[in-house]
Every structure is written in structure tokens, then in C-alpha cells.
Amino acid sequence: MKKKFYIFAALCLINCTVLAQDKNNIDQEFDLLKAPISPASNLLGFSQSDIDKPTDVSAFMASLQTATNSFSQLPSNYAIDIAPFWLFKKESLEDITTKGLGISRGKKVLKETLVLSFAVKNTDTISNNFNPTSTYAALGFRFSIYRGKYDKTTNDKLTTITKLQKTKLAYMKIKHDEVYDKLDYEIKNDSQQRENLYKGYNYNDQSPKNKFYLETLEKKADSLSSIIEEKIEKQLESKKMLEKLKNVNVTDNQKLIDEEERAKQSEMIDDEITKIAKEFQISRVNFTWDIAGGISSEFRNKNFNNSKVYNSGIWTTLGYTWEKSGSLLGLVRYLYNPDKIFALENQVNNIDNVSTLDTGVRYIIGKSQSKFNCSVEVIYRSVLSPNTIDSSWRLMLNADYAILKNQKLTFSFGRNYDGTTTKDGNLIAALGFVVGFGNER
CATH class of the missing domain: 2.40.160.40 (monomeric porin ompg)
Incomplete structure (x- = not known):
């Protein structure tokens, strides 16, 4: 055909x-x-x-x-x-x-x-x-x-974009540093709570009431284990991102800016880059x-x-x-x-x-x-x-x-x-x- x-x-x-x-x-x-x-x-x-x-x-x-x-x-x-x-x-x-x-x-x-x-x-x-x-x-x-x-025009605009990107990458590094440290503390705290659940429990008591209490403790332990696993995954993601950002420099002034202000400035950076890109020609x-x-x-x-x-x-x-x-x-x-x-x-x-x-x-x-x-x-x-x-x-x-x-x-x-x-x-x-x-x- x-x-x-x-x-x-x-x-x-x-x-x-x-x-x-x-x-x-x-x-x-x-x-x-x-x-x-x-x-x-x-x-x-x-x-x-x-x-x-x-x-x-x-x-x-x-x-x-x-x-x-x-x-x-x-x-x-x-x-x-x-x-x-x-x-x-x-x-x-x-x-x-x-x-x-x-x-x-x-x-x-x-x-x-x-x-x-x-x-x-x-x-x-x-x-x-x-x-x-x-x-x-x-x-x-x-x-x-x-x-x-x-x-010259391309160089000037790329220099501006590069400066904006460096600032945003610095904010990203600070954020992931904070997330990593916070998760590390929470994981240790949750693990300690899971370990403390069984303190004082009498394993020799075989009464129905005590067995029911053990089942309740095991459910709480399983719930904490799931929470810990999720936080470990998030921590690993932040660690991978921090590895990519290892060459990014962060100034002392940037570290002092609070999370809400960083988020606001990051949004302004995105808007500025978008504005430049709309009119940009290489x-x-x-x-x-x-x-x-x-x-x-x-x-x-x-x-x-x-x-x-x-x-x-x-x-x-x-x-x-x-x-x-x-x-x-x-x-x-x-x-x-x-x-x-x-x-x-x-x-x-x-x-x-x-x-x-x-x-x-x-x-x-x-x-x-x-x-x-x-x-x-x-x-x-x-x-x-x-x-x-x-x-x-x-x-x-x-x-x-x-x-x-x-x-x-x-x-x-x-x-x-x-x-x-x-x-x-x-x-x-x-x-x-x-x-x-x-x-x-």
C-alpha cells in the first residue's frame, strides 16, 4: 500500500x-x-x-x-x-x-x-x-x-540575572539548612518519644487489660515510626539540595533575615527575573x-x-x-x-x-x-x-x-x-x- x-x-x-x-x-x-x-x-x-x-x-x-x-x-x-x-x-x-x-x-x-x-x-x-x-x-x-x-546588552542583563539568582540560591541554602536542622531535632525527639513509650510497662502482666494497653502502645509506636520515616525522607531531600548548593555563598546579613522576609524577597526576585526575560534577547x-x-x-x-x-x-x-x-x-x-x-x-x-x-x-x-x-x-x-x-x-x-x-x-x-x-x-x-x-x- x-x-x-x-x-x-x-x-x-x-x-x-x-x-x-x-x-x-x-x-x-x-x-x-x-x-x-x-x-x-x-x-x-x-x-x-x-x-x-x-x-x-x-x-x-x-x-x-x-x-x-x-x-x-x-x-x-x-x-x-x-x-x-x-x-x-x-x-x-x-x-x-x-x-x-x-x-x-x-x-x-x-x-x-x-x-x-x-x-x-x-x-x-x-x-x-x-x-x-x-x-x-x-x-x-x-x-x-x-x-x-x-x-554589551546581553552581558549587562545576564549580570543582573546572575546577581538575582545568587541571592535566591543563598536564600534557598538558608532555608534548607534550617529545614535540615529542624528535622534532625524532630527526628531525635520523636525517636526518644517512641523509646519512652515502653518505659514502666510490665511485660509479666498477662491480664487482658495490660495486653490491650500494649496494643495501644504499639499503635502509637507505629504511628511515630511512620512520622519519623517521612521526616527522614524530607531530611534526605534537603541534604541532597544542600549538596548541590555547597558552593553557594551566604552573607551574615542574609542569615539575619527572617523566613517571612526571605520568602517575600524570593518572590520579588522571581518577578524581576521574569520581567527581564520577557524582553531579553541573546x-x-x-x-x-x-x-x-x-x-x-x-x-x-x-x-x-x-x-x-x-x-x-x-x-x-x-x-x-x-x-x-x-x-x-x-x-x-x-x-x-x-x-x-x-x-x-x-x-x-x-x-x-x-x-x-x-x-x-x-x-x-x-x-x-x-x-x-x-x-x-x-x-x-x-x-x-x-x-x-x-x-x-x-x-x-x-x-x-x-x-x-x-x-x-x-x-x-x-x-x-x-x-x-x-x-x-x-x-x-x-x-x-x-x-x-x-x-x-
């Missing part, structure tokens, strides 16, 4: 979205959706930009796109990107601090920036690049070797370096059992970001195209196994903390296989605007490599919507 690939992809999108939304209820989120990054959609030719700017990633990101037709048709291109480190991270005290997130390189950066990308493309008779009876799917990856440093500047790649397949007649490799590739993006004057990015990308390649305008190349090398630059206009960014991108595609086909090029103008936190509207317009889809035969226009989930830090 034939299985429709787009049905499967839609179900995956729905399930992943529900998972991500459930996870969002845990903590206050940061706005991390600085720029759409989807290596899989790069391979299928419907990404907003081929040259992506490295950013801190969402745990889960979904994007929908429609192209041309006056934007009157339903979205036909879908992409899902997940960051395994953030999506499946364990909850711990380290997750609520900012320590380590400012590191620009190293093994931890590789894990935190790794993105696994999935994309699906459906087309119509307008496009000459893809077979309208087929569905195309791609798998990709991306990670940062250098992810840049926090800009932005990075200076040098960045990304590696990405992937592979795509064509599913003929939208059938899993009838497929072939469409293309595959690997690429790197290097760039530099300034706080006030935007970003300059460069791309080097190798693509392997079995069976055919679309490097000529409106023509399908029938030469098998052709490899290409893309080189290009992109300049993004916009401050590091800006909600609106626009860019211009130019890429030259050279053919590595001699005596085959001519080279081609791509010129794109891109714009994106953060309409809400972790929600971005994108627009791209320009000339694609194959030069298809609109009236004059060499322009492409696309409108997209991107949403990110699971951005607690």
Missing part, C-alpha cells in the same frame, strides 16, 4: 509541536529566534537565505513557507529543526544559571549549538526544478565551532564559524517505496558581527547532484553526478538587538565537472521581523540559481513564518 510522505511529515510536525509546547510550561523563556537556520531547507532550495548567521538555537523550531502565486496558496514547504542538547536536557541547577553560556568555543559549544534539521518540499507545475508528482525530503545538521561573544558579536551539511531524497509519486537521492552537500559559514553596524558573512559550499542539476536557467541538465562549489557573501543590516533585519546575499555557483554545464548565480534580498517573542515573519525576493517561478523567468519570491519553542535557559 502506498504511503503518502506529506501525511507522515504533517503528523511529525504536530507531534513535535505539542511536545515543545508542553516543555515550554516549565520555565520563563528567552527570545532566541534571531534568524531562521535550516540546513535541510537549504538543500531543497526554499530557505530564506543560503548563508545563515550563527545564533543561539531554539530547542525546537518550525517554519512554513509559501512561494509566489501572490501568496494565495497554502504553504507547501515545511521545516523542523531541533537542538538535542536543549530539547532533551536534564533539569538541574546548572540550567538556571548563566555560567558557561558565554563561552565562545569548545566541546560544550558544539553540543549546545548542534541542530538536526528536517524539511519537506512539495511543488506544482510552475516550478521546473522539481517534479510536481514527487515529494522531496531532506535531513541536515549544523553546529558552531565559534559562536561569538555576548554583546545576541552575539565578533567572529563566528559554522559547519553544516545534509542529504535529500526524492519520493516519486509521494511514495516511500520509490525514492532516490536528490542531492547532498557540506558547507561552512564564517562571519563577523558588530553591535551597531550589522554582520558580514561568507559561504563555501560543496554540493553533489546525482542524475541531474539545475544550474542553467529553465533547463534541466541530464548529465549524471555533477558536483558544484558555491561561494558567496551576505551582509545583514541591523543592530544586534534589533527586531527587524534585512540583508543582501550573492552566491556564485561554479561547476567542478569539466565540459558539462555553465555556472550560475543567485542574488537575494531578505527581510525578517520578530512579530512576537520567538515568532518571526520572513520575506525573500531575488534571482535563484535556476531562475524560475515568476513572470520574467528569473525571479523568486517567498513569504515564511518561523516559530521557536523550548527556549528556557
